Amino acid sequence: MSAIVNEINELRKQKNAIILAHYYQVPEIQDIADYVGDSLGLAQQAAQTNADIIVFAGVHFMAETAKILNPHKKVVLPDLEAGCSLAASAPEDDFRAFLQKYPDHKVISYINCTAAVKTMSDVICTSGNAVQIVESYPKDAKLIFAPDKNLGGYINRLTGRDMILWDGTCEVHDILSTEAVIKLKTDNPDAKLIAHPECKATVLELADFVGSTTALLNFTKKDTSQKYIVATETGILHKMQQASPEKSFLIVPSDETCSCNDCPYMKLNTMEKLLNALKNEQPAIELPEDVIEKAKIPIERMLEISAKMGLIK
Ligand code: 13P
């Protein structure tokens, strides 16, 4: 075992710390984490943990969510610059002004948003429960879905709704190439296309299966195909390959020159930064008390609905 792994292991025991990691983290971080999951699983783990310190190997909005659910615990993010293009697409003041145009609408916000946007939302959702959260409202309910227009559009098409969409996208998924998907499908007729719902509609329409990172991983474990064309961030391939070493996975590129779809924010976290965060208990996430109080309501509503629908235990 490397020195850095030893040091992390000793410190996490000493400090009663838990390491939560998203699937888009580099393999070494996924391998050392206490839990690796999608945004829903990570929020649930954060809500249930008895640890004193949460080291969040993910991006800022995820660590913020963990802090909102654990205001009295220390939550550290290895690199504070680990943001998200979706969260950045909805600045607080612009979002408030947008909502003022639709005073009679309920607001469903994807978890990839800032704590400030969460305070203005009725309920939060993730890609793992978005359909069920939307369907928890009556068919004729007036709804706003923010900030991911690709996920919102996908749910509109799936459920026959007409939610008003905020104009945000994930800069990693939105640029995955439809032409590349068509070519990969033609060259590999035996492969199934699996896609994350943050991809654009032209990619999703071609997919055999659409789901959150956990849902995509579970699909490849249970499905009988031997080959998959994967339209999402590269990090998920680590767990897919570990779970099904006999299967092959072809990642959908953003264009012909690049076959890697790394989220530049997720990949800011490194083992060295993780060790420093655990050692120094910095950089820590801090939020005003009133923001925590207000943002907690729609997150807890999401967890309640998800538990009721059997999406989490
Ligand atoms: P999930 O892991 O919840 O599917 O989200 C994907 C993502 O882009 C996280 O930022």
Ligand code: SF4
């Ligand atoms: Fe945000 Fe996209 Fe990166 Fe996820 S993959 S953190 S949605 S930019």
